Amino acid sequence: MALIGVFDSGVGGLSILDEALRQLPQHDYIYLADSANAPYGEKSNEWITARSLVMCKYLANQGCDAIVVACNTATAQAIAQIRSELSIPIIGVEPGIKPAAMQSQNGIVGVLATEATLRSDKFNALLATLPDDCRFIKQAGAGLVPLIEAGKADSEETLDLLGKHLAPILDAGSDTLVLGCTHYPFLSKSIRRLLGTTITLIDTSDAVVRQLKRQLEALDKNSESKKNGSVTFISSKNEVSLLAMAKDLLSNDLNLHSSHAVMLGEMS
Ligand code: DGL
Numbered sequence: 001m002a003l004i005g006v007f008d009s010g011v012g013g014l015s016i017l018d019e020a021l022r023q024l025p026q027h028d029y030i031y032l033a034d035s036a037n038a039p040y041g042e043k044s045n046e047w048i049t050a051r052s053l054v055m056c057k058y059l060a061n062q063g064c065d066a067i068v069v070a071c072n073t074a075t076a077q078a079i080a081q082i083r084s085e086l087s088i089p090i091i092g093v094e095p096g097i098k099p100a101a102m103q104s105q106n107g108i109v110g111v112l113a114t115e116a117t118l119r120s121d122k123f124n125a126l127l128a129t130l131p132d133d134c135r136f137i138k139q140a141g142a143g144l145v146p147l148i149e150a151g152k153a154d155s156e157e158t159l160d161l162l163g164k165h166l167a168p169i170l171d172a173g174s175d176t177l178v179l180g181c182t183h184y185p186f187l188s189k190s191i192r193r194l195l196g197t198t199i200t201l202i203d204t205s206d207a208v209v210r211q212l213k214r215q216l217e218a219l220d221k222n223s224e225s226k227k228n229g230s231v232t233f234i235s236s237k238n239e240v241s242l243l244a245m246a247k248d249l250l251s252n253d254l255n256l257h258s259s260h261a262v263m264l265g266e267m268s
Contacts, residue, residue, distance in 0.1 A: 001229065002221040003028045004212065005059030005067040007052070010038035010149045011242070012183030013070025014249050016093065017231075019205040020068070021252040024213060026225040028232075030062055031246070032264070035237035039145035040073045041114020041181065048116055052078035053085060058264075060086050066215055068208065069093065072113060072181050076120035089215040095180030096202040097127060101134040103200055104176040108135050110169030113180025115140040137172045139165050145183050151245060153186045162190050169195075176200045186249055233261040 004024075006017050010033050017031050034040075034055055040048050052074040059067050066089040069075045069082065075092035083090050095117065100109045117123050118138050127136065144165070147158045169177060177199055179185055185203045216222035231254065235242040239261035247254055 001027055001223065001225065002065040002216050002219070003030065003063055005030050005032060005056070005062065005064035006070050007032045007055050007059060007067060007074070008034070008071040008182055009040040009073065010035040010145065010183070011245050011249060012145070012148070012181060012186075013068070014246055015182050015185040015203070016068055016070035016205050016208055018250045018252055019209045020212065021231070021250070021257070023209045024216070024222070025228045025257070026223075027216075028229040030059060030064065030232045030234060032059055032234045033236070033242050035149055035235055035242065037236065038149050039114065040071065041116045041140075041145060042142065043116065045077050045116065045120070048074060048077040049081055053082055056082045056086060056090065060088060064088065065219060065221055066091065066212060068212055070182050070208075073116045076117045076122045079122075089219070091208060091212050091215060093182060093204060093208050094126060095123065095178050096204040096207070097130060097136065097178055099204075100176045100178045100200075100202045101130050103202070104134060106173065106175050107133055108137065108172055108174045108176075110166070110172070110174040110177040111136050111138045111180050112141050112165065112169070112177065112184060113138070114145070115142065117180055135172070137169045137174055139169055141165050141181060141184065144187065145181070148183045148186055151248070154189055158187065159190050159193065162187060163194055166191070166194055174199065176202060179203045228257045231257050231259040233259065234264050235261065236264040239263045
């Protein structure tokens with residue numbers, strides 16, 4: 001059995017934790033939300049790298065066997081540095097532009113991600129590997145993360161802002177939309193209201209968790225068990241509200257795991 005750290009700027013990484021609990025329920029998890037500092041996507045590259053490193057070192061010090069950087073923004077800006085400073089497996093999250101290019105019928109793909117992800121060298125290097133018969137309409141989702149952090153994913157306010165961000169993607173005739181931020185799967189209902197049911201939504205949580213599973217197998221730490229592991233939620237802002245949001249946003253039943261929440265700094 002393993003202890004797995006899952007880190008995000010806030011509640012977005014819960015979309016990855018949800019898939020991890022579905023595929024790998026036997027492990028123990030620490031979910032670390034830096035909600036006091038969200039959104040990361042509108043901060044400088046240097047700030048994102050330094051803070052992501054501090055967060056991942058904290059998880060490594062808690063004894064994690066592997067860490068999932070469940071944040072596209074932190075992955076794009078900081079994963080190379082994190083990997084160079086920590087010796088445990090570090091699994092990142094990238095916008096699924098490759099599967100999107102393969103699945104799109106008309107070759108027009110929308111990419112909704114944070115500004116810091118879209119400007120990153122890592123994202124642009126990935127984009128450069130794809131055939132140029134696919135057109136990507138890139139859009140920064142400014143303002144969406146704070147609304148999701150405030151529990152307003154399904155509100156009219158979010159729908160209005162999302163409508164503005166998705167307009168260029170819709171106008172270009174995209175048949176596929178990449179959810180390039182782990183917060184955005186929680187907008188799926190609102191996105192469907194705006195774009196309809198025919199557009200394909202690409203979210204990479206399944207692929208990320210399969211990669212985590214492979215890494216655990218390589219460490220010989222993926223034994224099966226009938227017993228579910230525990231989930232500890234750590235927040236830099238408000239642990240009570242993080243746990244409440246986790247109960248609300250996760251499709252897995254947290255009652256099947258022993259779970260508790262603590263403030264960052266309260267664990268040694
Ligand atoms: N969940 C994040 C991502 O995947 C970060 C969003 C933010 O804090 O701006 O990019």
